[in-house]
Amino acid sequence: MNDSMKEHWDEIYEALDADELTWYEEIPESSIKLLSECRINKDESILDVGAGASTFVDYLINQGFSNIIATDISEIALNKIKERLGKEKASLVRWIVDDITQPIHIRNLRDIAVWHDRAVLHFLLEEDQQKMYLSTLKRGIKKGGYVIIATFSLKGAKKCSGLNVKNYDQNMLAEFLGEDFSLLDYFDYTHYMPSGQPRPYVYVLFQRLE
Numbered sequence: 586m587n588d589s590m591k592e593h594w595d596e597i598y599e600a601l602d603a604d605e606l607t608w609y610e611e612i613p614e615s616s617i618k619l620l621s622e623c624r625i626n627k628d629e630s631i632l633d634v635g636a637g638a639s640t641f642v643d644y645l646i647n648q649g650f651s652n653i654i655a656t657d658i659s660e661i662a663l664n665k666i667k668e669r670l671g672k673e674k675a676s677l678v679r680w681i682v683d684d685i686t687q688p689i690h691i692r693n694l695r696d697i698a699v700w701h702d703r704a705v706l707h708f709l710l711e712e713d714q715q716k717m718y719l720s721t722l723k724r725g726i727k728k729g730g731y732v733i734i735a736t737f738s739l740k741g742a743k744k745c746s747g748l749n750v751k752n753y754d755q756n757m758l759a760e761f762l763g764e765d766f767s768l769l770d771y772f773d774y775t776h777y778m779p780s781g782q783p784r785p786y787v788y789v790l791f792q793r794l795e
């Protein structure tokens with residue numbers, strides 16, 4: 586676990602309510618759109634990497650998905666989702682505090698049908714971190730499984746919450762995932778922060794080949 590990163594994110598989630606975060610979405614509509622293109626059953630495994638305090642988990646529960654895993658480096662972040670959901674709904678989710686750049690528990694996951702990452706990969710600036718992310722993804726995802734990734738686009742911000750980011754487009758993400766993954770869909774999407782300022786993202790959907 587990268588302790589300084591954990592502290593960084595814990596401090597942010599301690600200081601702000603979920604809806605004050607610059608990346609907050611009341612309804613994660615782009616993730617929902619791409620998920621709707623995935624042909625999966627409700628009992629298949631969906632992993633939200635760097636879930637933070639995101640409402641995507643709430644959406645999945647309300648839609649009846651029964652095999653949800655939410656993971657983040659910040660336990661404080663995940664606790665915000667748990668509190669919002671309440672005990673009964675929170676018990677339907679598997680919660681994992683782990684660092685995607687030095688994973689211990691996520692590394693053991695298998696048969697993931699959907700790997701969902703909104704605004705996490707772009708924080709991994711070191712090649713070693715990106716390699717670990719990719720190898721964990723490849724170990725965990727089942728054949729025919731899906732990958733939904735959203736990052737700041739090439740037109741997007743160069744920093745988020747005080748950290749530098751790496752900007753991507755769909756071609757860079759295709760190159761990153763490699764030839765085992767087929768690009769099914771992608772689009773640019775402008776997220777508006779609570780301040781009203783725009784944040785351009787690129788969203789991609791890949792499928793792992795059989």
Ligand SMILES: C[S@@+](CC[C@H](N)C(=O)[O-])C[C@H]1O[C@@H](n2cnc3c(N)ncnc32)[C@H](O)[C@@H]1O
Nearest residue numbers: 594635636637639657658659684685686703704
């Ligand atoms: C910009 S937020 C996005 C949160 C959420 N995906 C969303 O869309 O609301 C980035 C998230 O990634 C998490 N994160 C950052 N680095 C991480 C790492 N190395 N491993 C796991 N989570 C990480 C942070 O704690 C934070 O919750």
